[in-house]
Amino acid sequence: MSHPIRPRRRFGQNFLHDKAILSRIVAAIGPTGGDEVIEIGPGLGALTAPLLERLDHLQVVELDRDLIPGLRQLALPSKLTIHNADALRFDFAALAPSPHSLRIVGNLPYNISTPLLFHLLDQAHAVRDMHFLLQKEVVERMAAQPGDKRYGRLTVMLAAAAQAKQLFTVGPGAFRPAPKVESALVRVEPLATPIVPAELRGSFRKVVTQSFSNRRKTLRRALSGILTSAAIDATGINGSRRPEELSVRDFLVLAQAASRDTNENEHHHGTPAQT
Numbered sequence: 423m424s425h426p427i428r429p430r431r432r433f434g435q436n437f438l439h440d441k442a443i444l445s446r447i448v449a450a451i452g453p454t455g456g457d458e459v460i461e462i463g464p465g466l467g468a469l470t471a472p473l474l475e476r477l478d479h480l481q482v483v484e485l486d487r488d489l490i491p492g493l494r495q496l497a498l499p500s501k502l503t504i505h506n507a508d509a510l511r512f513d514f515a516a517l518a519p520s521p522h523s524l525r526i527v528g529n530l531p532y533n534i535s536t537p538l539l540f541h542l543l544d545q546a547h548a549v550r551d552m553h554f555l556l557q558k559e560v561v562e563r564m565a566a567q568p569g570d571k572r573y574g575r576l577t578v579m580l581a582a583a584a585q586a587k588q589l590f591t592v593g594p595g596a597f598r599p600a601p602k603v604e605s606a607l608v609r610v611e612p613l614a615t616p617i618v619p620a621e622l623r624g625s626f627r628k629v630v631t632q633s634f635s636n637r638r639k640t641l642r643r644a645l646s647g648i649l650t651s652a653a654i655d656a657t658g659i660n661g662s663r664r665p666e667e668l669s670v671r672d673f674l675v676l677a678q679a680a681s682r683d684t685n686e687n688e689h690h691h692g693t694p695a696q697t
Contacts, residue, residue: 436529436531436532436597436598436599436600436601437465437466437468437597437598438465438468438469438529438555438596438597439468439596439597439598440592440595440596440597443592443596444468444469444472445472446590446607447469447527447553447555447607448469448472448473448476450553450589450590450607450609451473451525451527451553453473453476453477453525454476454477455476455477455478456478457477457525458481458517458518458519458523458524458525459473459477459480459481459524459525459526459527460480460481460482460483460514460517460524460525460526460527461473461480461481461482461483461526461527461528462482462483462509462526462527462528462530462538463483463484463485463509463528463529463530463531464482464484464489464493464528465484465486465489465529466489466492467492467493467496469527469528469529470482470493470496470502471496473527474496474497474501474502477501478501479500479501479502479503480497480501480502480503481502481503481504481505481517482502482503482504482505483505483507483509483512484504484505484506484507485506485507485508485509487506490504490506509534509538509541510534510537510538510541513545514526514542514545514548514549515545515547515548517548518548518549521547521548522547522548522549522550522612522614523548523550524548524549524550525549525550525551525552525553526542526549526551526552526553526554527552527553527554528553528554528555529554529555530554530555530556532556532557532560532601532603535554535556535557535560536560536576539564539576539580539610540579543579543580543583543584543612546583546584546612546616547612549612550611550612551609551610551611551612552609552610552611553589553607553608553609553610554607554608554610555592555605555606555607556605556606556608557601557603557604557605557606558591558603558604558605558606559572559603560576561586561588561606561607561608562588562606563576563577564576564577564580564586564588564608564610565577565586565587565588565608568666568667568668568669569666569667570666571666573666574634574637574666575630575631575633575634578630578634578670578673579627579630580610581617581670582616582617582618582626582670582673582674583612583613583616583617583618584610584611584612584613585610585611585613586608586609586610587608587609587611588606588607588608589606589607589608589609590606590607591604591605591606592604592605592606592607593605617670617671617674618674618677621681622674622677622678622681625677625678625680625681626673626674626677628648628677628680629645629648629649629673629676629677629680630673630677632644632645632647632648633645633665633668633673634665634666636665637664637665637666638664639664640661640662640663640664641654641659641660641661641662641663641664641665641668641676642654642661642662644665645676645680648680649676649679649680653679653680654676654679656679657675657676657678657679658675659672659675659676
């Protein structure tokens with residue numbers, strides 16, 4: 423059946439229409455009555471409708487205002503709250519009635535998936551779990567292990583705050599229009615206690631980002647300007663290793679060293695002594 427609303431390229435829209443896949447996604451999420459579920463990018467409501475059947479109340483975040491009237495027809499406002507907003511700027515944590523209570527789901531546009539994951543990780547304290555349909559290649563990067571060529575900045579930043587698990591793959595035919603790549607459903611569960619403490623997040627992000635910007639170089643060369651060879655050696659991590667060989671905790675150790683170096687430099691070059 424054709425639908426009057428055309429998917430828009432600028433919003434990266436690929437509408438999901440395969441009923442069997444939709445049933446598998448809902449089963450994987452396992453929504454029940456009072457769960458605090460937020461769907462990102464509901465589109466034409468293909469996933470929204472089966473979620474509404476299981477939930478007392480659902481909230482959705484949709485950027486395309488042309489889709490809002492159709493979504494309003496799915497349920498009464500008391501059951502469905504629609505936020506016409508950009509998910510990349512949306513304050514999800516503000517909707518959480520308690521810590522680790524939000525369940526976030528969505529068939530995400532591929533062009534915003536990585537920045538959106540980082541935006542949500544900044545609010546992980548409010549999230550119980552996330553289920554997203556994403557480009558399979560992105561899901562493989564999210565769940566990669568050290569030593570894998572797909573292991574990179576996204577993997578490490580995600581693993582510092584959450585666990586990611588690929589659940590199943592979805593072929594292009596399940597969408598309209600059909601994308602040129604395979605998709606996969608991923609479950610992301612924030613850790614009860616993040617591996618990286620809040621005060622080290624900036625240093626950790628800097629070390630991880632610079633390491634993988636120079637991923638073909640050894641650590642010693644990749645982290646030039648952040649850590650000296652001596653500072654890397656002092657951590658017990660071999661400076662001849664490549665970034666993709668390091669675990670999340672290795673990067674945490676390097677971030678601690680970088681943070682110490684910064685603090686010491688600021689101390690040495692701080693306020694001039696009074697004469």
